[in-house]
Amino acid sequence: MSSSRFNFNSFNFSSYPSSHDNGHVERVLKLALYIAEREGAEIEVVRKAAELHDIARDKPNHAIEGAKLAREILRREGYSEDFIEKVTHCIEAHSFSSGVKPRTLEAKVLSDADKLDAIGAIGVARAFLYSGEHGRSIEDTLKHFEEKLLKLKDLMETETGRRLAEKRHAFLVEFYERLKEEIRGDF
Numbered sequence: 001m002s003s004s005r006f007n008f009n010s011f012n013f014s015s016y017p018s019s020h021d022n023g024h025v026e027r028v029l030k031l032a033l034y035i036a037e038r039e040g041a042e043i044e045v046v047r048k049a050a051e052l053h054d055i056a057r058d059k060p061n062h063a064i065e066g067a068k069l070a071r072e073i074l075r076r077e078g079y080s081e082d083f084i085e086k087v088t089h090c091i092e093a094h095s096f097s098s099g100v101k102p103r104t105l106e107a108k109v110l111s112d113a114d115k116l117d118a119i120g121a122i123g124v125a126r127a128f129l130y131s132g133e134h135g136r137s138i139e140d141t142l143k144h145f146e147e148k149l150l151k152l153k154d155l156m157e158t159e160t161g162r163r164l165a166e167k168r169h170a171f172l173v174e175f176y177e178r179l180k181e182e183i184r185g186d187f
Helices: 022-039 043-052 062-076 081-093 105-116 120-134 138-145 151-156 159-184
Strands: none
Touching: 022 043, 022 105, 022 159, 043 081, 043 105, 062 081, 062 159, 081 105, 105 151, 105 159, 120 138, 120 159, 138 151, 138 159, 151 159
């Protein structure tokens, strides 16, 4: 392996919308490592996959494109093909909309970590950041809650992910219901 390693902190995520910036990557990394340690996953695979999971966020089908880009980076850095395949599968399978099911524990860990960052207080904040970035109304954001965010708890793949999702989901539901009440004018 090469002595120069990809450092996600040196990658310029500033061109990405703030809902998918370095802060998101750092939170997903922390969550993924926490889950990986408790579930017995390969830590280095999870670490590298989490660092690179949104590297192609600016492209359509970012999970598939990100896996391709990650494969190039990891090959250039001298990682083994086995390691590269493990990491790229995690990246391909992490996205809610990619249609790729996580087959390995490591991919399940990354999938859970990314979904956990989309629910709870952070998830609410990110949903409205994303809506602002894309010109969505409050009503459109509520629709996003219904179509995606409120479903994420039931898509957790690991026991640790399911446990962490409970509290975050409860907050998400409470916020969603309160916002709907206020929009309706319930006093």
